[in-house]
Amino acid sequence: MADTIADTRRLFSKPQNLNDAYGPPSNFLEIDVSNPETVGVGRTRFTTYEIRLKTNLPIFKLKESRVRRRYSDFQWLRGELERDSKVVVPPLPGKALFRQLPFRGDDGIFDDYFIEERRAGLEQFLNKVAGHPLAQNERCLHMFLQDESVDKTYTPSKIRQA
Amino acid sequence: LHLHTLPVMSFFSFGQSAEIDIVLNDAETRKKAEHKTEDGKKDKYFLLYDGETVSGKVNVTLKNPGKRLEHQGIKIEFIGQIELYYDRGNHHEFVSLVKDLARPGELTQSQTFDFEFIHVEKPYESYTGQNVKLRYFLRATISRRLNDISKEMDIVVHTLSTYPELNSSIKMEVGIEDCLHIEFEYNKSKYHLKDVIVGKIYFLLVRLKIRHMEIDIVKRETTGTGPNVYHENDTIAKYEIMDGAPVRGESIPIRLFLAGYEMTPTMKDINKKYSVRYYLNLVLIDEEERRYFKQQEITLWRKGDIVRKSMSHQAAIASQRFEGSSSAEKALAQAQAKEQEQ
Numbered sequence: 001m002a003d004t005i006a007d008t009r010r011l012f013s014k015p016q017n018l019n020d021a022y023g024p025p026s027n028f029l030e031i032d033v034s035n036p037e038t039v040g041v042g043r044t045r046f047t048t049y050e051i052r053l054k055t056n057l058p059i060f061k062l063k064e065s066r067v068r069r070r071y072s073d074f075q076w077l078r079g080e081l082e083r084d085s086k087v088v089v090p091p092l093p094g095k096a097l098f099r100q101l102p103f104r105g106d107d108g109i110f111d112d113y114f115i116e117e118r119r120a121g122l123e124q125f126l127n128k129v130a131g132h133p134l135a136q137n138e139r140c141l142h143m144f145l146q147d148e149s150v151d152k153t154y155t156p157s158k159i160r161q162a
Numbered sequence: 163l164h165l166h167t168l169p170v171m172s173f174f175s176f177g178q179s180a181e182i183d184i185v186l187n188d189a190e191t192r193k194k195a196e197h198k199t200e201d202g203k204k205d206k207y208f209l210l211y212d213g214e215t216v217s218g219k220v221n222v223t224l225k226n227p228g229k230r231l232e233h234q235g236i237k238i239e240f241i242g243q244i245e246l247y248y249d250r251g252n253h254h255e256f257v258s259l260v261k262d263l264a265r266p267g268e269l270t271q272s273q274t275f276d277f278e279f280i281h282v283e284k285p286y287e288s289y290t291g292q293n294v295k296l297r298y299f300l301r302a303t304i305s306r307r308l309n310d311i312s313k314e315m316d317i318v319v320h321t322l323s324t325y326p327e328l329n330s331s332i333k334m335e336v337g338i339e340d341c342l343h344i345e346f347e348y349n350k351s352k353y354h355l356k357d358v359i360v361g362k363i364y365f366l367l368v369r370l371k372i373r374h375m376e377i378d379i380v381k382r383e384t385t386g387t388g389p390n391v392y393h394e395n396d397t398i399a400k401y402e403i404m405d406g407a408p409v410r411g412e413s414i415p416i417r418l419f420l421a422g423y424e425m426t427p428t429m430k431d432i433n434k435k436y437s438v439r440y441y442l443n444l445v446l447i448d449e450e451e452r453r454y455f456k457q458q459e460i461t462l463w464r465k466g467d468i469v470r471k472s473m474s475h476q477a478a479i480a481s482q483r484f485e486g487s488s489s490a491e492k493a494l495a496q497a498q499a500k501e502q503e504q
Contacts, residue, residue, distance in 0.1 A: 009360070131449070
């Protein structure tokens with residue numbers, strides 16, 4: 001014979017608003033890193049990547065943005081976040097210094113395969129970082145993602161929503 | 163000439179030795195309980211409760227019949243002690259009772275001695291933990307000049323509680339500003355070991371991509387005092403309650419049956435030596451493997467076996483819960499009246 005039966009009925013919950021249930025979720029954030037372009041000539045050449053952002057998160061000023069950044073800009077962003085936020089910042093794809101040495105058989109850092117690997121790594125890095133609630137509070141992240149250019153003389157600060 | 167005495171005299175079959183056996187009087191009818199030993203093995207021991215009398219017999223069997231056994235006295239002790247693993251030498255005895263069975267003399271044949279410890283206080287539950295152990299045992303000792311002969315018999319003590327008068331639910335709103343707000347609710351704050359945790363998680367704001375949510379039961383054993391406090395956390399259970407991304411307004415139910423997990427009652431500051439507490443840890447994990455969690459203490463208690471109510475009373479209680487109508491209340495009143503008549 002069983003003990004007194006425990007009451008396992010569900011607790012009462014408010015029925016969900018249909019708009020909330022079927023509308024777009026408020027967590028939409030998509031970042032693409034694409035269209036690598038090598039600019040300049042000779043030893044001053046460098047590669048830039050297009051960063052396209054689409055979101056409905058209120059913390060981003062622009063719901064859509066498109067900027068171009070180079071690898072050193074990513075390094076700058078990573079350094080700022082490591083210093084100012086409590087985030088454990090994920091690693092960037094490698095610096096590949098050995099690729100910058102002379103007498104290589106391939107195109108070094110302008111090699112198509114290398115650029116594609118780097119592009120994929122940068123995309124992964126940005127998605128991880130931009131989705132972090134603490135990183136989203138940093139001015140440097142928003143400047144990197146949505147401002148025309150990165151002003152490295154800026155004053156680091158936190159974003160506060162109204 | 164120097165006679166070298168060894169610790170185990172029976173090696174040389176000089177003199178006499180004996181075997182001791184302790185038997186409880188109600189061994190046939192008394193229930194046994196499973197209890198983990200320090201090395202993780204499970205064994206069954208007689209189960210005793212606070213206030214119960216402990217009575218039985220000590221059987222002393224002489225190994226070499228015909229030879230006499232000289233001794234300095236025979237006694238039996240009932241001991242409750244706490245042993246901290248980092249301080250093994252010091253046993254803290256919180257219960258220590260002695261009964262002398264025989265004055266110094268000699269045994270010429272095997273003999274049985276009766277003993278009785280009346281209404282023994284057993285204030286704490288037996289516990290074998292990661293860093294501390296509390297145990298109760300009977301120990302019969304034949305004292306001798308060079309080496310004693312003794313035998314220990316461990317018993318297990320459970321502490322029982324009754325349904326708490328006050329057992330409020332736990333309801334709280336937590337979150338990360340502008341990012342994730344949830345309201346969690348658990349139907350009680352005190353659960354017995356075979357209880358069910360019924361609750362829900364209500365999402366007020368979801369600006370993260372949550373992939374999965376689980377509820378863990380964490381046991382925390384605390385030993386030591388002051389600056390030497392040591393917490394040992396152990397996740398006893400992980401129970402997934404949601405797979406997939408929730409949105410605002412969604413409510414996720416929780417129904418977690420505790421009987422399937424090995425747990426003890428909550429123990430607070432036992433003899434000022436250790437505590438064992440339990441926490442529900444609600445964990446949300448997002449698409450980038452980031453973990454968000456909220457820990458909440460719950461009190462666990464041990465329920466005694468209840469006196470079984472009649473079938474009709476049980477059925478009436480059940481129908482009242484699900485119908486909540488006056489007809490069910492009438493059925494309950496009728497069943498109660500019938501019980502009183504019987």
